[in-house]
Amino acid sequence: MFPYLIEEREQGRRTPRNESPKRRLFEDERNGNDLSNRHSTTAFSPRCQNLLSSASSPSPSPPKSPKKGTRSKRESIYDYKSEAAKKVEMIAKSRDERRQRQADEKALKEQLVQLEHNNPYWEFAQMINEYRASLEFKPLRETDPVIENQITVCVRKRPLNDKEIRRREVDVVSVPTRNQLVVHEPKHKVDLTKYLENQHFRFDYVFDDSCTNDLVYKFTAKPLVKTIFEGGMATCFAYGQTGSGKTHTMGGEFKGKQQNFKSGIYGLVAQDVFKLLSHPKYAKMNYAISASFFEIYGKLVFDLLAKKQRLRVLEDGKQQVQVVGLTERAVTKVEHVLELIQKGSLERTSGQTSANSNSSRSHAVFQIILRKNGSKHIDGKFSLIDLAGNERGADNNKSNRQTRIEGADINKSLLALKECIRALGRKGAHLPFRGSKLTQVLRDSFIGEKSRTCMIALISPGNFSVDHSLNTLRYADRVKELIANDNLEVDDTRPTIPEDDVSEDNVEIDIDEEVLRAEERRLQISSLEWELRESQRHVIQSCVNFHDMACNLYNSADENGYDKQHYARKWKSLLNEIVDIQKGALIKANEFCQALEGN
Numbered sequence: 161m162f163p164y165l166i167e168e169r170e171q172g173r174r175t176p177r178n179e180s181p182k183r184r185l186f187e188d189e190r191n192g193n194d195l196s197n198r199h200s201t202t203a204f205s206p207r208c209q210n211l212l213s214s215a216s217s218p219s220p221s222p223p224k225s226p227k228k229g230t231r232s233k234r235e236s237i238y239d240y241k242s243e244a245a246k247k248v249e250m251i252a253k254s255r256d257e258r259r260q261r262q263a264d265e266k267a268l269k270e271q272l273v274q275l276e277h278n279n280p281y282w283e284f285a286q287m288i289n290e291y292r293a294s295l296e297f298k299p300l301r302e303t304d305p306v307i308e309n310q311i312t313v314c315v316r317k318r319p320l321n322d323k324e325i326r327r328r329e330v331d332v333v334s335v336p337t338r339n340q341l342v343v344h345e346p347k348h349k350v351d352l353t354k355y356l357e358n359q360h361f362r363f364d365y366v367f368d369d370s371c372t373n374d375l376v377y378k379f380t381a382k383p384l385v386k387t388i389f390e391g392g393m394a395t396c397f398a399y400g401q402t403g404s405g406k407t408h409t410m411g412g413e414f415k416g417k418q419q420n421f422k423s424g425i426y427g428l429v430a431q432d433v434f435k436l437l438s439h440p441k442y443a444k445m446n447y448a449i450s451a452s453f454f455e456i457y458g459k460l461v462f463d464l465l466a467k468k469q470r471l472r473v474l475e476d477g478k479q480q481v482q483v484v485g486l487t488e489r490a491v492t493k494v495e496h497v498l499e500l501i502q503k504g505s506l507e508r509t510s511g512q513t514s515a516n517s518n519s520s521r522s523h524a525v526f527q528i529i530l531r532k533n534g535s536k537h538i539d540g541k542f543s544l545i546d547l548a549g550n551e552r553g554a555d556n557n558k559s560n561r562q563t564r565i566e567g568a569d570i571n572k573s574l575l576a577l578k579e580c581i582r583a584l585g586r587k588g589a590h591l592p593f594r595g596s597k598l599t600q601v602l603r604d605s606f607i608g609e610k611s612r613t614c615m616i617a618l619i620s621p622g623n624f625s626v627d628h629s630l631n632t633l634r635y636a637d638r639v640k641e642l643i644a645n646d647n648l649e650v651d652d653t654r655p656t657i658p659e660d661d662v663s664e665d666n667v668e669i670d671i672d673e674e675v676l677r678a679e680e681r682r683l684q685i686s687s688l689e690w691e692l693r694e695s696q697r698h699v700i701q702s703c704v705n706f707h708d709m710a711c712n713l714y715n716s717a718d719e720n721g722y723d724k725q726h727y728a729r730k731w732k733s734l735l736n737e738i739v740d741i742q743k744g745a746l747i748k749a750n751e752f753c754q755a756l757e758g759n
């Protein structure tokens with residue numbers, strides 16, 4: 161290349177014959193060659209530029225200055241030469257500048273590639289960085305005001321984890337302000353050009369990846385604690401895909417495999433409940449606190465404080481729902497609650513029942529209950545729910561039958577939950593709580609003027625999770641929708657979110673009717689089977705009791721002067737009792753047989 165040759169020549173090596181820069185320049189001038197065109201395709205290095213300037217500088221013996229009014233031929237050649245040389249200099253200069261720019265850009269790209277270790281997503285990363293550089297970041301601060309809403313919906317973004325970093329995933333979520341969030345969705349045009357689709361969302365609060373559990377708690381569950389002391393029900397849900405941080409937020413931060421239960425929302429709520437209990441305003445109320453912990457898998461409920469014993473959910477004529485036999489432990493200090501949280505959490509993750517060996521397929525419900533000492537009436541209840549991974553519902557197509565059924569059930573419960581929260585916001589609206597076991601057991605959380613709910617949607621920041629994150633955000637947005645006027649603080653410095661960004665259809669919760677019916681049949685049979693076995697156990701037990709009581713009664717007739725009337729009435733009552741139990745068992749046996757035949 162020419163610059164190479166010039167440089168070489170300067171160093172006194174490889175000089176092509178008959179061609180010095182100076183000589184060639186003059187030859188070109190003489191031949192009328194267009195210097196500028198040639199320079200536009202020829203690259204000059206800065207050294208070349210120096211050489212060129214020396215070529216255009218006056219010779220060691222410059223011509224004497226011409227007399228006034230007279231210009232020799234030689235002088236005008238010199239003028240012409242210096243004009244041309246200047247032109248060349250300018251062209252070379254701008255060329256060099258351009259080349260320098262290109263070299264800088266190339267170096268930057270190489271640096272980026274180097275930095276990203278040949279990350280296939282570095283272009284997206286660069287686009288996102290450029291987008292972020294245009295934003296003014298005003299994240300949520302500890303000192304920001306807490307908004308008192310009946311329904312609060314917020315989002316928490318966790319940091320990229322080791323696995324995502326190893327996979328060289330790009331963080332595609334930006335949190336510019338305390339209530340706004342942008343998802344940079346990587347896309348490809350038809351011609352494979354890469355671009356970003358930036359989707360904006362707004363919630364009550366958005367927590368970025370630097371936020372601690374304490375900060376999240378301060379703006380979400382903490383304001384709800386006083387609700388239970390004022391005759392209301394408080395509920396806090398953690399919603400999101402598996403691995404997005406639900407358990408980290410609700411149960412507590414992990415240090416290796418150890419979980420610090422004090423730092424989770426369950427533990428933080430417990431601390432504040434005991435603080436309020438001793439507050440002068442409530443100390444005289446003579447309240448007692450208890451706690452329960454259970455898990456909902458499909459239509460089945462398991463007690464996490466009693467070795468995952470299966471529980472029944474019953475509804476009376478007044479629509480009061482009861483989880484029969486649920487362990488409820490009296491607690492008098494925070495440490496007791498933390499012990500229960502630990503016990504239930506361990507049971508949830510390590511306990512194995514045929515039905516449930518994976519925590520992300522079930523909803524975990526931890527409840528703190530407030531009653532007046534000695535009373536059965538519940539004055540207030542705080543329910544804290546770590547929901548099943550929502551991607552379980554979306555992965556219907558590629559999964560096996562069991563997973564599809566689980567997915568359908570999770571979908572059903574999440575849809576029902578959304579509707580129930582919306583109904584709470586629309587005072588007096590029909591409450592579709594029978595839509596799922598989850599909403600059935602939480603029925604009383606969705607009623608009453610004083611009840612308050614908070615949903616924390618958790619998202620993973622990596623590009624691999626972008627579809628699930630968008631799905632989570634759309635779901636949370638639908639829950640929030642009805643409370644758009646509910647004292648929502650709007651940051652006017654940011655563009656408003658286009659309403660049509662989200663629509664019900666976009667929410668990737670589709671229920672396959674056939675799968676649902678199959679699942680319902682399966683669960684119905686499983687439920688009837690359980691009832692049959694329970695009634696059979698009851699018959700056996702009552703037969704043993706009957707036998708003992710009948711023998712005693714029979715023997716009593718041998719005594720002299722026995723009360724015939726009492727004897728007859730007692731015998732009749734015993735018979736009636738055992739016949740009723742057996743009739744009940746017969747009904748269960750018939751139902752089970754019919755269900756099996758209809759299957």
Ligand SMILES: Nc1ncnc2c1ncn2[C@@H]1O[C@H](COP(=O)(O)OP(=O)(O)OP(=O)(O)O)[C@@H](O)[C@H]1O
Nearest residue numbers: 318319401402403404405406407408414519520549
């Ligand atoms: N905000 C955060 N900061 C740091 N690490 C986090 C954060 N959120 C989650 N993690 C880490 O990410 C991992 C997965 O989190 P976690 O178990 O809470 O997810 P999950 O949504 O409960 O998943 P699953 O539904 O499978 O139970 C954990 O190792 C946790 O420590």
